[in-house]
Amino acid sequence: MADLRVDLAGVALRNPFLLASGIWGESGESLKGVWAAGAGGVITKSIGREPRAGYPNPTVESYDRWGFLNAMGLPNPGIEEYPQEIAIARGAGALVVGSVFGHDADEFADLAERLAATGVAALELNLSCPHAEGLGAEVGSDPGAVEEICRAVVRRVRLPVIAKLTPNTHDIAALAVAAERAGAAAVSAINTVRGLSIDATLRRPTLSHGLGGLSGPAIKPVGLACVWQIYEKVRIPIVGVGGIGRAEDALEYVLAGARAVEVGTAVAFEGVGVFGRLARDLSSRLDALGVSRLSDLVGAAHRESGAGATAAAP
Amino acid sequence: MADLRVDLAGVALRNPFLLASGIWGESGESLKGVWAAGAGGVITKSIGREPRAGYPNPTVESYDRWGFLNAMGLPNPGIEEYPQEIAIARGAGALVVGSVFGHDADEFADLAERLAATGVAALELNLSCPHAEGLGAEVGSDPGAVEEICRAVVRRVRLPVIAKLTPNTHDIAALAVAAERAGAAAVSAINTVRGLSIDATLRRPTLSHGLGGLSGPAIKPVGLACVWQIYEKVRIPIVGVGGIGRAEDALEYVLAGARAVEVGTAVAFEGVGVFGRLARDLSSRLDALGVSRLSDLVGAAHRESGAGATAAAP
C-alpha cells in the first residue's frame, strides 16, 4: 500500500484530500461527516466578521455532470457563532483548516487570529471569490494586495497561512510569488472561474447575482495550468483545487506540482463517499505505478517532460 | 420566419453564425464548405507573416463532449500563400473575415493591410492566443498594447476591425474599452481559456507545448460572463464566441450582448451541418418567442433582469 501521507507546510495530513471551502462547510456535523468519510482534512466555509445571508436564490446552476456555476455570496454564520461548528468537527478528531475572507488586510488578520484560537491546523485566505464585490478576486487579482493581506495575517498568527488564488487573472504565478514573499506557507489554486448563465426564455441571468463562478470537471484543465505555472515560480507547497473527483485527477494535480488537493463539486456529484474512494483508488494507482510515496511525485511532470512540454505560456 | 440578418459594424450578415478562427480555416475549400453549409460568414485561420508549422503533435486533447484543449501553435501558410485560399472561398460567394496575429502593432498593421487587399469584409485581430509566446494573450491582456495594436491597424485599413479578446485576464471589459478607444469597430470574445492536461502514467503534459487553450461547451459560461461584462462598458458591437453549438447557446450570447456569434468546437462535435441547423433552430426559437428580429434581442438580458441580477462583479 502506497503511502498517501503528506506534509503540507508542517501540517501532517493522513492523505492529500481536503474538503474544499464552501462545500458542506457551514455546519460542524457536515465537517465531521466529511472527516469520517476519510478526508485528509476539512476546510471550513469562508468566515467573515458578520453573519452573511449571501445572495437570494437562485444561487446555483448545474451543468450536466461537468460543472456548477454558483454565486452563493459568501453566506456564513460569522466569526461570533462559527467556532461552535469547528468545535464539533474537532471533537470528532477532524483536522480542520479555517477559511476567512475580508475587505482589507486588517479584517483578514483579525478573523485569522480569532479562527486560530479555535484550534484549526492552518488558515486559508479566500483571496479569490469571483462574485463578491470588494471581496475576494477583486482584491485577489492584484499581487500588491495579496502581498499586503498575507503579510498582515502572517504577522498575527503562528499557524501556516495558505493563500487561495483566483484563476481570473492573466498571471496567477505572480500572485503566488507575492504570497510567498509575504510569508505564506502555501498557496491553493484555484477558486472558481468567473462565468454567467442566461435563461433565454426569461431573458435574464439565472443566478440572482448574475455573475458566478464555475467549478467541477470543466475547470480541471484550468486548475492544472495554474498549478503548473505556480510550481515554476515558487518553492512553497501548492494545494491543487478544481474538478477533482477521481484519483487520476488528483494524481495529475500532484504531477503538475500540488502537494495536497481539495475536493469540492465532486462531493455533490459523487456523494461524501468520494473521499474514501479517492484515497483507496489513489493508493492502488500508485501501487500499480510502482510508486511507494505520493510525495515523491510532486511536480514530477516538470522533470519528465521533454523540451517543448515545459515551455511556459502567458 | 424570424429575421436572422444582422449588421455587424457595417458588414451585413445573412445570419449571426460565423466560423471561428482556427477551425476549418486553413484551406479555401473548407471555408467554402462552411459557407455552403449555411454560415453567416467565415473567419480565416489567424495568418502571420511567415508560414508557421505550429507545435509538434499532440496538439489537441479531447474531453468527452464538453471541450477540447489545444495548443496548435498558430500554424498557418503565411501571408504570401494564404490569399489563394481566400480567393477560393470568395469565388464561392463566401463572406470572409480575415484573421491576423503578429508580434507588434506594425506587424499586425502590415498583415491587416495585405489581407484587406484580398477582398475580405472585415479583419479580426487575434490578440488572445493563450499558448504562443510573445503573441496573442501575452500582448492581449494589456489594455495599452491592445489599444496600440488596434490603433495601428485602424489607421492602415478601411475595413471594420474586430479585436478578439482573451478571457485570461481579471478585467476583459478594460480590454474592450481600450479597443473601442482605438477605433475598433467591434470586439469578439472569447478566445480559449488557458488550460493544461497531464498524463499521469507518462508523467507529462499531453500536449507537446504543455499549456493550451480550452474550447467548447465547458467555456460557454466564461464567454457569456465576458460578453456580459463588455456590454456594460462599450457601445461597439460584440461578437460572442465560446461553446456555441445549439441555437439556445447563441440566443443566450445575444441576450448577454452579442450582435453576432462564432462557432468553433461545435464544428468538430456536430459536423459542418451545425451551421444550417443553428440558423433553422434559432429562427424557429425566435418564432416561438414571438420575436421577429434577432437584433432586437441584443443585450436584452441587461434590460429585463432585476436589481440583483445586473450587479457587475470583478
Next chain:
Amino acid sequence: MRRIVTVSERVVETPSTVTLRFTDPTPARPGQFVMVWVPGVDELPMSLAYAGDPKGITVKVMGEASGRIQSISPGTLLGVRGPYGNAFDLSPRRLLAVGGGSGTAVLAPAIEALVERGGDAVAALGATTASELLFADRLRDAGAVVHLATDDGSAGAPGFVTGVVEGLLRHQTFDAVWTCGPEVMMRKVVLAGRTAGIPTFCSVERWMKCGLGLCDACALGPYHVCIDGPVFPGETLLAAPGFSEFYRDASGRRRPYARPSAPGPAAHGP
C-alpha cells in the same frame, strides 16, 4: 436542468394557501420537491402537492417570496428544477398520515398513490381554524378516512392534531405513520409511533439553496435534507442533533424553533 413552465391554473385552497398547477413532463414521485424560481423574486423549495400531470405546488404565505408566489396568475412563467430528494415508501398496507397545516400538501399525492395501490389510509389533519384545513375533501375523495382537529375547535377535535393521533394509535393498527408539519408536532408523532411500535416517516424542511447536496444550507445533523431527505425515518430524526430544536437560517446560523409553533421553515403548521 431547469425548465421554464407556464402556470396553467391557480386554486385558492384556504385563506392562506394557494395551489399552482403547471405541465412539466419530468417524472416525479410523491414526497419529492422542486426548486421553484419566481424570476426577480426568489427560488424556493416546494413539495409537489401534485406529482403527476399537471404538477402542482401548494404554497402558504410565510414571507415575501411565498407571498409573491401565491399571487401569481395563470400564464406566468416559473423556473423549475428537480424533482429532488427521496419519496415516501408506498408499501404500507395500512397507513396513518398526519398533516399539520400546509404540511398536508406533500402527504396528499402520496396518500392518493398508496390508496391506488390498494392500501388503506387514515389521515389526521390539523390547522389553526376550520378554514385553514387543507385537502380534507381531496383525501376523502381519494378514499382515505379523514379525522380533523383545529386549535380553535371550529372543526373536528379541538386542540392539536397530535391528540387525535394518540387516540388513533391506541385504537387501530397501522403499518406506518407519515407526517409533515411543524417539527415540534412531528416530534410528538414520532414519539407516539415509538410508543405504539409503529415506524414513522417525517417530511422535514430546512432552508435550501442548491438542492444538490453542495452548499450545506439544509444541514440537519449529519444529513442534508435535499439529498438524504426530505423524508426521514422518525427514529433517525430523534437521533439527529437539531431536530425540532433549531434550524439554520440563510447564513447558516442556528435558529431555535419557538414553541409551540414558530416562524421558520416548518412553521406553516397548526
Next chain:
Amino acid sequence: MRRIVTVSERVVETPSTVTLRFTDPTPARPGQFVMVWVPGVDELPMSLAYAGDPKGITVKVMGEASGRIQSISPGTLLGVRGPYGNAFDLSPRRLLAVGGGSGTAVLAPAIEALVERGGDAVAALGATTASELLFADRLRDAGAVVHLATDDGSAGAPGFVTGVVEGLLRHQTFDAVWTCGPEVMMRKVVLAGRTAGIPTFCSVERWMKCGLGLCDACALGPYHVCIDGPVFPGETLLAAPGFSEFYRDASGRRRPYARPSAPGPAAHGP
C-alpha cells in the same frame, strides 16, 4: 480518449518497415487509423495493420518521428487515441487490392476480414525491390492470390504495380478495387478501374493534427481525411482539388507531389 498502451512485440517486416503490436480493447474496423503518441517525439496517424487483438501498426521510416517509432522496443509505452475515420466496405464478393509499398499495411487486415466473410481476394503488391514487399506471405496465408511487382525486377513483374493491375482488370472480373500507396499510383488505379467499370476505393493520407475534424490540417479538397476518410471512392478523389497533385504541410501550405514518387504523406510506396 487517449489510452496508454505497452508495446508487446516488434516485428521487422522489411528493411524499412517494422510492426509494433499492443493490446488495446477499443474496437476498430479494418481501414481505420489511430493517432500514436511517442512521448517526447511526436504523435502520428497510423493505420491499423492489425485491427483485432493485439492491435498493430506497421511503420515505414519516413523521417524523424517514424524513425523513432520504428526503433521502439517491447515494453515501451505509447499513447493511442482513436480509432478514427471510416473503414473498408467488406461486402464485395471478388476483390482486387492494390498495395504500393507500406500502403499494403492498411489493406492487409481488411483483406483478411473480407476472405473470412467468404469473399475472394486478389492482391497486387508493388515495391522498389523484393525485400521491401510487405505482407505477401500474410496475404497468401489469408487465402488471397498474390501478384508482385518490383521497380528493379528483383521479384514479380518488373516495373510499377499499376502494370500488373491493368492486366488483372483486363482478364478477370472484380466487384471492387481497393488501393493504398502513393497518390500518383492510386490515381492510375482509379483510372484503370474506371476503364474496367469497377468501383475503386483509396485509402489516402494527409498531414494530421487533431484527427477530429477540427483543425483543417488534413483538408483534401472539400473533405477532411480524418473524418470523411481515410477511405474514399476513387471517383470522389478524381473530382477533389489536390488529389495526387498536392498535399498540405504542417503550416497548411500546398506542397506538390513530385513524380513518380516523392516525400510526403503518401510517399512510402513503390
